[in-house]
Every structure is written in structure tokens, then in C-alpha cells.
Amino acid sequence: MKNNQNQKLIYLDYAASTPVDAEVVSAMAPYWTEEFGNPGSLHFMGQEARRVVDDAREKIKKFVNADSLRNIIFTGSATEADNMAVYGAARGFTNSHRLVMPHIITTAIEHEAVLESCRDLEKNGLARVTYLKAGKDGIVDVADLENALSPETALVSIMYANNEIGAIQPIAEIAEIIHQWKKFSGIVSDWPLIHTDAVQAAGFLNMDARKLGVDLLTISGHKIYGPKGVGALYVRDGINIYPWLRGGGQEYGMRAGTEPVPLIVGLGRAVELAEQWKSSADNIKNMLKSRDHLLDKLLTIPGVALNGSRERRLPNNINVALTNRDFDTIMIGLSQAGVCVSSGSACAARGQKPSHVILALGCDEKRARSSLRVTLGKYTTEKELDDFYKILQNMLK
Amino acid sequence: MKNNQNQKLIYLDYAASTPVDAEVVSAMAPYWTEEFGNPGSLHFMGQEARRVVDDAREKIKKFVNADSLRNIIFTGSATEADNMAVYGAARGFTNSHRLVMPHIITTAIEHEAVLESCRDLEKNGLARVTYLKAGKDGIVDVADLENALSPETALVSIMYANNEIGAIQPIAEIAEIIHQWKKFSGIVSDWPLIHTDAVQAAGFLNMDARKLGVDLLTISGHKIYGPKGVGALYVRDGINIYPWLRGGGQEYGMRAGTEPVPLIVGLGRAVELAEQWKSSADNIKNMLKSRDHLLDKLLTIPGVALNGSRERRLPNNINVALTNRDFDTIMIGLSQAGVCVSSGSACAARGQKPSHVILALGCDEKRARSSLRVTLGKYTTEKELDDFYKILQNMLK
Numbered sequence: 119m120k121n122n123q124n125q126k127l128i129y130l131d132y133a134a135s136t137p138v139d140a141e142v143v144s145a146m147a148p149y150w151t152e153e154f155g156n157p158g159s160l161h162f163m164g165q166e167a168r169r170v171v172d173d174a175r176e177k178i179k180k181f182v183n184a185d186s187l188r189n190i191i192f193t194g195s196a197t198e199a200d201n202m203a204v205y206g207a208a209r210g211f212t213n214s215h216r217l218v219m220p221h222i223i224t225t226a227i228e229h230e231a232v233l234e235s236c237r238d239l240e241k242n243g244l245a246r247v248t249y250l251k252a253g254k255d256g257i258v259d260v261a262d263l264e265n266a267l268s269p270e271t272a273l274v275s276i277m278y279a280n281n282e283i284g285a286i287q288p289i290a291e292i293a294e295i296i297h298q299w300k301k302f303s304g305i306v307s308d309w310p311l312i313h314t315d316a317v318q319a320a321g322f323l324n325m326d327a328r329k330l331g332v333d334l335l336t337i338s339g340h341k342i343y344g345p346k347g348v349g350a351l352y353v354r355d356g357i358n359i360y361p362w363l364r365g366g367g368q369e370y371g372m373r374a375g376t377e378p379v380p381l382i383v384g385l386g387r388a389v390e391l392a393e394q395w396k397s398s399a400d401n402i403k404n405m406l407k408s409r410d411h412l413l414d415k416l417l418t419i420p421g422v423a424l425n426g427s428r429e430r431r432l433p434n435n436i437n438v439a440l441t442n443r444d445f446d447t448i449m450i451g452l453s454q455a456g457v458c459v460s461s462g463s464a465c466a467a468r469g470q471k472p473s474h475v476i477l478a479l480g481c482d483e484k485r486a487r488s489s490l491r492v493t494l495g496k497y498t499t500e501k502e503l504d505d506f507y508k509i510l511q512n513m514l515k
Numbered sequence: 516m517k518n519n520q521n522q523k524l525i526y527l528d529y530a531a532s533t534p535v536d537a538e539v540v541s542a543m544a545p546y547w548t549e550e551f552g553n554p555g556s557l558h559f560m561g562q563e564a565r566r567v568v569d570d571a572r573e574k575i576k577k578f579v580n581a582d583s584l585r586n587i588i589f590t591g592s593a594t595e596a597d598n599m600a601v602y603g604a605a606r607g608f609t610n611s612h613r614l615v616m617p618h619i620i621t622t623a624i625e626h627e628a629v630l631e632s633c634r635d636l637e638k639n640g641l642a643r644v645t646y647l648k649a650g651k652d653g654i655v656d657v658a659d660l661e662n663a664l665s666p667e668t669a670l671v672s673i674m675y676a677n678n679e680i681g682a683i684q685p686i687a688e689i690a691e692i693i694h695q696w697k698k699f700s701g702i703v704s705d706w707p708l709i710h711t712d713a714v715q716a717a718g719f720l721n722m723d724a725r726k727l728g729v730d731l732l733t734i735s736g737h738k739i740y741g742p743k744g745v746g747a748l749y750v751r752d753g754i755n756i757y758p759w760l761r762g763g764g765q766e767y768g769m770r771a772g773t774e775p776v777p778l779i780v781g782l783g784r785a786v787e788l789a790e791q792w793k794s795s796a797d798n799i800k801n802m803l804k805s806r807d808h809l810l811d812k813l814l815t816i817p818g819v820a821l822n823g824s825r826e827r828r829l830p831n832n833i834n835v836a837l838t839n840r841d842f843d844t845i846m847i848g849l850s851q852a853g854v855c856v857s858s859g860s861a862c863a864a865r866g867q868k869p870s871h872v873i874l875a876l877g878c879d880e881k882r883a884r885s886s887l888r889v890t891l892g893k894y895t896t897e898k899e900l901d902d903f904y905k906i907l908q909n910m911l912k
Contacts (some may be wrong), residue, residue: 129560135553135773143547150540150742156532160846161855163526194591194744197762197772231762231771238761340773345547347591347744347775364635365594365628374628375594376532376737378744381778449557458558 125456128502128509132434132495133281133318134460138384139343145387146345149380157377158366167379174386181389182335182352183326188370191351192382196317196338198362199351200231202373203313203334204275206359208245211272211309213360219243220272221310225250225258226478227285229315232275233474245272254479256285256426260295267299271310278319278330282475282491283426284435286323289314293331308333308357317341317349321392322402322432327352334359337389339381343496344388348381395496406433409494412503413438419514425476425489434494439481440514445488448513455509460491522853525899525906529738529831529892530678530715531857535781536740542784543742546777554774555763568774571783575747578786579732580723582752585767589747589779593714593735595759596748597628599770600710600731601672603756605642608669608706610757616640617669618707622647622655623875624682626712629672630871642669651876653682653823657692664696668707675716675727679872679888680823681832683720686711690728705730705754714738714746718789719799719829730754734786736778740893741785745778792893803830806891809900810835816911822873822886831891836878837911842885845910852906857888 149170155163157171171192178190193199204222211220222236226249239245248266250258258276267274274296279286293312300306313334316325321342327335335352339345353359353372365374395401413436416422425437440448449461461473472486492506546567552560554568568589575587590596601619608617619633623646636642645663647655655673664671671693676683690709697703710731713722718739724732732749736742750756750769762771792798810833813819822834837845846858858870869883889903 127560131553131556131558131560134556134561135551137549137551138547140548150535151537152534154532154534154737155855156528156737159528159531159855159857161528161850161857162853163524163528163855164531194595194775195760195772197760198591200762201760201771229762230764231760234761234771338773340551340553345775345777346773347778363592363594363598363628364631365597365626367627374598374631375592376735376743378591378742380742381744381775453558456559458552458556458560460556460558 127456127458128506129458130492130494130498130502130506131458131460132498133341133491133493135340135346136343136495137497138340138345139388139391141391142344142384142387146380146384149383153379157379158368167377171377171379171382174382177386177389178337178350181325181393182337183328184352185355189353189355191353191369191372192377192385193349193351193362193373194347194378196315196336196341196349197231199336199349200229200315201235202351202362203336203359204232204235204273205239206362207273207311207313207334208239209360210358212244214358218270220245221268221270222247222273222275223250223263223266223271223310224248224275225252225277227252227256227280227475228275228277229281229317232277232315246270250276252285252478255430256280256283256475256479257430258287258292260288260292263292264295264299267296267310269303269305273311273313275313275315278314278316278323279432280426280475281318282473283437283479284318284432285426286319286430286432289330289332297331311357311359318432320389322396322434327354333357339385339388342388342392345381345384348378348385350385401496402433405494408498408500408503409433409436412436412492412507415507416510419511425479425481436492437489439476439485439489441485441488443488443514448510451513452509457506457509459506460493461489524853524855525903526855527889527891527895527899527903528855528857529895530888530890532737532743533740533892534894535737535742536785536788538788539741539781539784543777543781546780550776554776555765564774564776568776568779571779574783574786575734578722578790579734579749580725581749586750586752587747588750588766588769589745589774589782590759590770591744591746591775593712593733593738593746594628596733596746597626597712598632599748599759600733600756601629601632601670602636603759604670604708604710604731605636606757607755609641611755615667617642618665618667619644619670619672620647620660620663620668620707621645621672622649622674624649624653624677624872625672625674626678626714629674629712643667647673649682649875652827653677653680653872653876654827655684655689657685657689660689661692661696664693664707666700666702670708670710672710672712675711675713675720676829677823677872678715679870680834680876681715681829682823683716683827683829686727686729694728708754708756715829717786719793719831724749724751731756736782736785739785739789742778742781745775745782747782798893799830802891805895805897805900806830806833809833809889809904812904813907816908822876822878833889834886836873836882836886838882838885840885840911845887845907848910849906854903854906856903857890858886
């Protein structure tokens, strides 16, 4: 990769987007011009398209350890899967509890796709929402969750790993608390549903939805070396969320629209590759080693401080505050030097708002406006990290 | 294209899906592994991704003659764009007319993406819907439309060309009637909004949204030799439909989610190619000639009758009833002979229901269950049509 000054780029923004793996590109290739049937068609080309869609579905099913193919709903993005989970749970609950306003528990550090869906429901009087705080380490306090639960709770949506600071939430423990609370309260229904946005976690952590104890789980293609434009929502057997897109009845009636065959095939291949990569302890260990080496060097610079927990953190994530520095000048300088890093999530960058995640950790606005996210990927080299460090160090002198 | 008996296929189902044009595949290619930035990122790679997204947006803007870039909202499919138009108009109207239930006028021959969205709103008491009938020719009666209009009408959604029978609706005339009715009724607001699903029309007819007089217009990638997984909704300047996906504020706050850069680039190239193709009078003329040659031969077969108007019809569409025949056996036989044609829309095929379009023309269920759609594409050859005719003729003997 080079920029328009033909400068070699140092890409350290893998949490924003990953390149598509060459094997995924190859897997998608036949489905553009050759095997282009509509999976809804009854003829041979349609049936072949349908077969490969379900073949990919089988791979996602395996990846998240789902019970059946119909537990996997393909969407156009993780944002869509998150919206489908939040609105779908709220509407599903409303349908079965006519006179009760659904209550949603989520966190102040969620991705905007969940937060904005919750805010929209609140604004329209369609749900009441509790936003759990996170500690300085970026981890949600499970006691707060227990206090927030009520028989009116329709959904608990807590991300698996945070997109800005990589904080890993104790999802299995959270699910267990909810299940225990339900038992204790004598609640025998499926409510509240438990959703986790596992977009950032998918490349690194165990994705067994049944072990995690969740009902709904979101993944994205382009964060795991798959294509942009496709995501998936795991929906546990037997639960009732309200369907999303209306039309031709695709995706078991949950999400209408012609299935984007090449993208679905690409997502299927991407989860296989992700599973392979993270199954190798060496891959994770080496990434952690590289990450920690860079982090330790960064922390020797005066005024540099880590945001969030060091231990309960994705192995590819660094997020540091550069206090008492002209942060905007640094960001511009890094970009001019061919370094791709981030000042927050890519989705929020455009809004130029201070990071809601860093604010939620109890940090002030200044820190929330001067935090740098550096995220490693499977193609990251030691040399890139060293070069990045030297460039940043020179800038901070 | 060959099937699993290594038989040369005769693909005549271009209305269900088209192969991606090789030029579109090339246009998308750099954006998988090389230029994979997230358009939301502020660094060089992100800005480059954003530039190409807006470059494609400019192409769609030109294609539909929109006022500004922000009139073009990319979606994950035409179904999503249709849902966004229907729900967005109903919710937008509700927000500005608190105590009035929105009224929607649509047709009984619409695509399921519009029909099912309307039915869902009805079911939930969120809208009242009038379904206009079509004549035997498949054309909506404008007098019925005039009678249905009321100050409570939030949306009129009428497709530009039908996906099953290719019937071309007089959209400009319809829009003019609505504008005149508004003037006559002293309505100065933007309501009712006028939406047209132009998915099937885009490859053949004039797409100037301003000349058509519509506020909302849907297009799809994979019906015009672009990729599956992307569509767009034209939203006229200044009108207020309720935003669709919530999250990072992409697509001018109307549809959140990381922009699928390669697909958007592909759609941009596809509309350019579509414009080129249909601008050549020879292309349309030759297709019409081939189509009519086949149709005339088909109509010599006893019991074969055309569904819908012959004149007010897309140049690539044939839809004939094969009455007094064992239709299912014919369909299976055609598929076995390597012929890809359709018994209705691909979206509805799976449901095995009789075609709601043929029924709406006043035909009986038997005819709605025994109608064959044959749709030509830019790669269709005379030989394919001749071979198809011979195969069908043999089967009907």
C-alpha cells in the first residue's frame, strides 16, 4: 500500500477495516460473472446459488456453534445486525407484552449501532433504556447489571470487545447472572434476550454462542479479512425477534432481499480463516508480544497513558492518551508520514466528537479528544511497528 | 455457463439476476485487498475510500438526474431501499401529523418489498393502505389513483416497470396527476411523497427522477449487471423521510454502517454502462426484435397467451400463460434441458404461491400458476432464443 506521494503506508487501523484475504477474494470470484443465479430462482442456476449460500451459512453456524442453519441471518453490515437485534427485540417484546414498555440494558461504551438504535427507541417512546457505566478499565460492573434487571427488561446488549479500547467484557459471566436472576425471579420466558456485538472479538476470542450463553450475536465481514457489505446475526433457536426487512421472505422471513451470494461466500471463507488463525496460540502470542513491545515503548514517553485495562484487552489493541500535546497536529503529521491510525472509531471519526468510550471511563473531554488508537492485524510486521514508533517519537519531541 | 451435466445453459432469467459486467468486476477489484480503507477514517486510506464512494455517488446522481450528492443513499439491496421509502415516509408523515394515521397508495402488482412493508404497517396499525388494481394490460388506472388521494396520503408508491410482466406504468403522468391534485386541494406540503421502484426499468427506460416528478426512486445493482448486495434510494432534496439504519451516521445520517466500497464502486460503473447501453437505439431495437420474434412464435402454440400489454412493456420481457398444460412438468423439463426461465419473480418463487401479479390482472389462479417469464439480457443471442423455442415446442408436443 502506498499513498499519493508514493510513500509506503504503515497501516495500523485494522479495527476500522481489514484488507480482504486473497483466499476470500478467490472464493468470491466465480460468483460475479459465472455463477450469478438468484438463490430465489427454482432453476439450476438458482439452486446452485442457494446451495453455496447455505454452505457459507453452515460455516458461520460452525463458527458460532449454532444449533441450525436458520440461526444464521445474513445482513448487509454489522450495523444492520445490531439494529435488527435492538429493534427486533423491542418489537418482539412489545408484541407479547402489549401494555408494558420494553426496557433495554446496554452500556455507555457500546458501538453507535446499538447506542443510536436505543436512543431512537427512547426518543419515540418505544423503550426505556439503562446505560451501564464502565470502570476505568473499560469493564462493565456486573453488580450494576443485576440492579438494572427487571421483569420489563426485553434486551441486554453488551459488546464482547470494545472497538476503541479493546476491553473484553465478561459475556459468559453476564449471561450467567441474567440466567440466575431469571431463575430466582421465577421468569420462565425467553425475555430478556441477551445480545452481544462480537464484531471486534470475532478474530481473537471464542465465539461459541452457546457457551457464551447469548441469544443474539453480531459479526461483520470486513473486520475479519472478509468483504465490506455483509454481516450476520446469530439468533438462538426458538426466540422471537421481530423480522427486519420485508419482501421476498429470504433469510427465513427475517431479512428480505436477494442474497448477496459472493459476499456471503466471502464471509463463510473469512470465518474459516479467522478460526484457523486464532486457533494457533502462536499467532495470538506473537501479536501480544509485538503489541506489548510497542505499548511499553509508548508508555516511556512523558504524558502518554493507556486507556482501559491492559490485561482484559484484545491482543491487537492499543489506545493511549497523548495529554498536553497538540493532538490534531500529531494526527495530521502521522497521516502525512503515511501512518494510518485512528483517533477513535471510524464510524464516529467523521462527527469530530470526543470519544464517548473514553468519556465513559470517567476521563475528561480533553483526554477523550487526544486519544490514539493503534490496532494491529495479521499482516502487521515488527518493522512497521518500529517505524511507527520512531515517527511518533520524533513528532512528540 | 454450464450445469452439472456439463450442459450449455440457456439463461433467460435476466429479470431475476444479471451476471456482473466484466468492466464492473475490474472496477471493484482494487477495493478488496489494496484500497480497503474505511470511508469513515480520517487518514489517507479512509479519505481515498470516501473519495471513490462519492465518485460513484456522483455517477448515480447523474443517472437519475438528482440535484446533489446527498440525494443518493446507498443501501444493501433494492428491497432495503423500498423498505426505507415505505417505512421512512410513513414515519416521517407520522412525525409531522401526530394524530393522523398515514395513508399509503400502492398497487396490487408491486414487488413484495413494497407490498410486505405496507402490509406490516397495516398489521401494526401504523398506516392505512389502498392497493390499486391494474387492468388486463397490467397498467394502473389513473382515475383510481385520483379517487384514492386524500390529505392523509403520506406516500404513493407505484413501480416504474413490473418485474413479472414488464408492464410500464405512466409514472410521469401519475406524478403530474398528484401534483395537480395537490394544487387543486391547496396542499402546499411535500406530502404525499411519490416513490417508484425502478429496479427493472433502470436498464431500459429514462431514469430522470426530476422529469418523472418522483420524490423517491429505487435502483438495484444486480439487475443492471452490477453486484448483488447494493442498491440505492434517490431522495429528493428537502423531503423528510425517517432515517433507516442507526449508528455511525453514514449516508448523511440516513443509513448507518460502513460503506461497502467495492460494491458502491461497482454500482457506479454499472449505471454508467446501463446508460451507455440504453442510449443506443440499436440495442433496444435489436432486443425488441429478438423478443418479438420469439413471442410471435410462442403465440402460434395453441393455449399460449400473453400476460399484460404487448406495447407498454419492457423490451426484454415475455410472460405467457401455458394453459391446459402440466406446468410443473414443463418447468422441471426446461430446467433439465439447461434452460433458466422463471415461473414468476425469483423473490416469490420459493413460496410456491400463485403469482399475485397475474391474479391482479383479473386472471384465475390456474393461469397465475402456469405463467412463464422469459427475460432477455444484453448477452442473449438469437441462437439461445431459437434453441429455447425448440426445446419448449418439443415439450409441448
